[in-house]
Amino acid sequence: MIQKKICLLGSFSVGKTSLISRYVNSLFSEKYLTTVGVKIDKKQLTHDGNELSLIIWDIAGEDDFTNIRTAYLRGMAGYIIVIDGTRQNSYDVALSIHEMVKQHVGELPMVFALNKADLKPHWQVDGQHIRPLEQFGYPVLETSAKLDNGVADIFLALIKQWGSNHD
Amino acid sequence: MTVGTPDVVQLRRLLFGKDYDELLALKEQFEQSDKYSASVANIISEALTLRGSQDNSLSDALAPTIENALTQSICNNPKRFADVLYPVMGPAIRKSINQALSEALETLNQVLENSLSLRSWKWRFDAWRSGQTYAKVALLNTLVYQVEQVFLIHRESGLLLQHVASPHAISKDPAMVSGMLTAIQDFIADSFAVNQTDTLRTLSLGELTVLLEHGPHAVLAMVVRGTVPADLPNLLMETAANIHRQYAPAFKAFNGNTEAFTATENLLADCLKSQQQHVQKRPPWLALLVLLSLVGAASYLLYQHYQQLAQQEAEAKQAQQQVLQTLNERLRELQTHTSELQNSVTTLSDQQRQQLRQQTQQAQQLTTAAQTISKLTQQIEASTYPFEAGKADVGLDDPMLLQLGKTIRELIQAAHQTGKTPQILIAGNADDSGTNDINQKLAELRAENLRDALVRGGVPAFAVVAYSAKQAGQPATLQKNERSTSYRVTLF
The missing domain is CATH 3.30.1330.60 (OmpA-like domain)
Structure with missing residues (x-):
C-alpha cells in the first residue's frame, strides 16, 4: 500500500471541495459551504497494479494567497491548483499560489484544473490565460464537478507524474 | 598503508617505530575473518550482557531473528520441540483450565450483577438514552482509563504508518484521522505563532485525551479514554524512541509505502493498556447464590421425588397388606365355610346314614311285613x-x-x-x-x-x-x- 498526500489549492469558491466530493464520494451539491482550515479525505485506487491511497487535503481557499498556511503543504507528494473559469481573479490567485508553493516546498508534480466547465459560456479565462499555464509544463485540464467531467483525470494526471519523474 | 615501495615502508617504520607493527597486526586481525571472529567471540557474551543491562534494544533487535530461527527450527523438527515442551504443557494446561473455570464463575457473577443490580439498570437507561450499547456504557463506567487507539504518523506528511485499536474502541478511518491530527497541530503551531520547536503534546475533549509524542520522523499519538495515568506519557515516549531506533532507515527511505512499518504493530499494541476501576474483590456471592439456589432446588425436587416414591411404595405396601388382610379374611371365611360345609356334610352324611338306616329298617320292616303278609295270606288262603x-x-x-x-x-x-x-x-x-x-x-x-x-x-x-x-x-x-x-x- 502506497500512501500519498496531495493538496488542493486555489482561491475561495473555485470548487476544490466539490471536486474532492465528486471524486471520493461521487456526490455534488449546489450548496456552497466554505471550508474552514482544512478537510481531509481519502481515496483508494489501483494504478498500474499498485494499491494507492490518496490522502487529499482540502485546504481552505483564501483571497490573500500569502495567508495560505504553508504548514499544511509539508510532506505532500503533489498538488492540484483549481481555477474557477468564470472568475479571472481565481486565475491570478492560482499563479501566485503556484509561485508560493515552488518557493516554500519546491518543484513537485502538480496539475492545473480549470473548473466549472459546465458554465463555459460565462468563462473569463480564455486561451491567452491557458497558454502561460501550459508553459509551466504541467497538465492543464478542464473539469466540471457538477457534470463529473475530467474530475478523475486531474488526479490520474498527478498520479502519472509520480510514475515518471517523481518517486 | 601496506602499499608502497620498500623505501616508504622503511620511512614509516622510522616514523612509527614499534607501533607500526602493532598497527599492521591489528589491521590483519580485522581483514582476516577467522581472526576477527575469534577476537569477537572472546567478548561477544560480555558485550551482549553489557548492552542488555543498559536498555531493551538488544531484545528488540534480536526478536525478529530469534522468531525466525524458532519458526524454522519448529518446522524442521516439531517432535523435538514437543518433547521439550511436554513437561511444561501439562501443568500449563491444568493451570489454564483452572483459571478458565474461575474466570467463568467470575463472568457469571458479573453477568448476574450486570443484569440484576440497580447500577446496571441505571447504565441500561443511560445506554438507551444516549443510543450507545450497554457494553460501552458499562465499560466507560468501570474503566479508570483505556488506551483506545495508537497512531504512528509520518511527521512530515501526516500519512498514517501504523494503527492499532482496542477491541471496544470505535475508530473512524485512521488514515484521515491521522491527517487531521497533523493538520490540527499545524494549525495550532501556525495560528499561535509559537516557537518552531514547540509541539502540541496533548489534546483533550471530554473524557478523551490524545497524547502526542513527536520524534524526528514520526509522531506517536495515543487516544486515551478516562484519566490518564502518570506512566502513560513515559510509555509513549519509550515506544516512540524505540520505533525511531529500530526504523530509522525505513523513515529515511519512506516514499509513501507503509509496508516497512507493518512490524511496528506489536510495539503499538503494547501501548493499548487499560485499567478497570478497583472493585473490592468480593467472593462471587451472586453466582454462588444462584448456584446454591439451583443445587437447593434440584435437591428439593429430588427429595420430593423420593418422598413421592416412598409414599407410593408405602401406599402400595398398605394396599398389599389390605389385600393380604382381605385375602386372609376371605381365607378364614372360606375355612369357616369349609368347616361348616364339613359339618353340614357330616350332618348330612349322618342324616343320610340315619335315613339309610331308617330306609334299611323300613325296608327290613317292609320285607318283614311282606313276609308276614305272604305268610298270613298263605295261612288264610290255606x-x-x-x-x-x-x-x-x-x-x-x-x-x-x-x-x-x-x-x-x-x-x-x-x-x-x-x-x-x-x-x-x-x-x-x-x-x-x-x-x-x-x-x-x-x-x-x-x-x-x-x-x-x-x-x-x-x-x-x-x-x-x-x-x-x-x-x-x-x-x-x-x-x-x-x-x-x-x-x-x-x-x-
Whole structure:
C-alpha cells in the first residue's frame, strides 16, 4: 500500500471541495459551504497494479494567497491548483499560489484544473490565460464537478507524474 | 598503508617505530575473518550482557531473528520441540483450565450483577438514552482509563504508518484521522505563532485525551479514554524512541509505502493498556447464590421425588397388606365355610346314614311285613271251614274260625305297615249234590255266614267280601267241589 498526500489549492469558491466530493464520494451539491482550515479525505485506487491511497487535503481557499498556511503543504507528494473559469481573479490567485508553493516546498508534480466547465459560456479565462499555464509544463485540464467531467483525470494526471519523474 | 615501495615502508617504520607493527597486526586481525571472529567471540557474551543491562534494544533487535530461527527450527523438527515442551504443557494446561473455570464463575457473577443490580439498570437507561450499547456504557463506567487507539504518523506528511485499536474502541478511518491530527497541530503551531520547536503534546475533549509524542520522523499519538495515568506519557515516549531506533532507515527511505512499518504493530499494541476501576474483590456471592439456589432446588425436587416414591411404595405396601388382610379374611371365611360345609356334610352324611338306616329298617320292616303278609295270606288262603251237607251254619266258637279271624287281623295290621289295605274274598262252595240253584244259594249263604261270623269275631267289615264261587265270572280256581269256603287275599 502506497500512501500519498496531495493538496488542493486555489482561491475561495473555485470548487476544490466539490471536486474532492465528486471524486471520493461521487456526490455534488449546489450548496456552497466554505471550508474552514482544512478537510481531509481519502481515496483508494489501483494504478498500474499498485494499491494507492490518496490522502487529499482540502485546504481552505483564501483571497490573500500569502495567508495560505504553508504548514499544511509539508510532506505532500503533489498538488492540484483549481481555477474557477468564470472568475479571472481565481486565475491570478492560482499563479501566485503556484509561485508560493515552488518557493516554500519546491518543484513537485502538480496539475492545473480549470473548473466549472459546465458554465463555459460565462468563462473569463480564455486561451491567452491557458497558454502561460501550459508553459509551466504541467497538465492543464478542464473539469466540471457538477457534470463529473475530467474530475478523475486531474488526479490520474498527478498520479502519472509520480510514475515518471517523481518517486 | 601496506602499499608502497620498500623505501616508504622503511620511512614509516622510522616514523612509527614499534607501533607500526602493532598497527599492521591489528589491521590483519580485522581483514582476516577467522581472526576477527575469534577476537569477537572472546567478548561477544560480555558485550551482549553489557548492552542488555543498559536498555531493551538488544531484545528488540534480536526478536525478529530469534522468531525466525524458532519458526524454522519448529518446522524442521516439531517432535523435538514437543518433547521439550511436554513437561511444561501439562501443568500449563491444568493451570489454564483452572483459571478458565474461575474466570467463568467470575463472568457469571458479573453477568448476574450486570443484569440484576440497580447500577446496571441505571447504565441500561443511560445506554438507551444516549443510543450507545450497554457494553460501552458499562465499560466507560468501570474503566479508570483505556488506551483506545495508537497512531504512528509520518511527521512530515501526516500519512498514517501504523494503527492499532482496542477491541471496544470505535475508530473512524485512521488514515484521515491521522491527517487531521497533523493538520490540527499545524494549525495550532501556525495560528499561535509559537516557537518552531514547540509541539502540541496533548489534546483533550471530554473524557478523551490524545497524547502526542513527536520524534524526528514520526509522531506517536495515543487516544486515551478516562484519566490518564502518570506512566502513560513515559510509555509513549519509550515506544516512540524505540520505533525511531529500530526504523530509522525505513523513515529515511519512506516514499509513501507503509509496508516497512507493518512490524511496528506489536510495539503499538503494547501501548493499548487499560485499567478497570478497583472493585473490592468480593467472593462471587451472586453466582454462588444462584448456584446454591439451583443445587437447593434440584435437591428439593429430588427429595420430593423420593418422598413421592416412598409414599407410593408405602401406599402400595398398605394396599398389599389390605389385600393380604382381605385375602386372609376371605381365607378364614372360606375355612369357616369349609368347616361348616364339613359339618353340614357330616350332618348330612349322618342324616343320610340315619335315613339309610331308617330306609334299611323300613325296608327290613317292609320285607318283614311282606313276609308276614305272604305268610298270613298263605295261612288264610290255606284255611277252610267244613260245612255240613246242605247246611250253612257257622259255629261262632269254632277254633278254626277264631284262628282265621286272628290271622286276618294280623294281616290287616301287617298290611297297614306297608301302607296297603287287604281285602279278603270269601268264596262259598257247595258240592255237586243238589241242584245248581240250591248249591249257588247255599254257597252264597255259607260265604255270607262266614263273613258275618268273622265280623262278629272282630274282623273289620270292609276287609271281608262274601260271594258264591258258583257265581258266573268267578275264577275257576276258586270253584271247588266241596262244602267249604275258600279265601283269596288282595292288597290295595
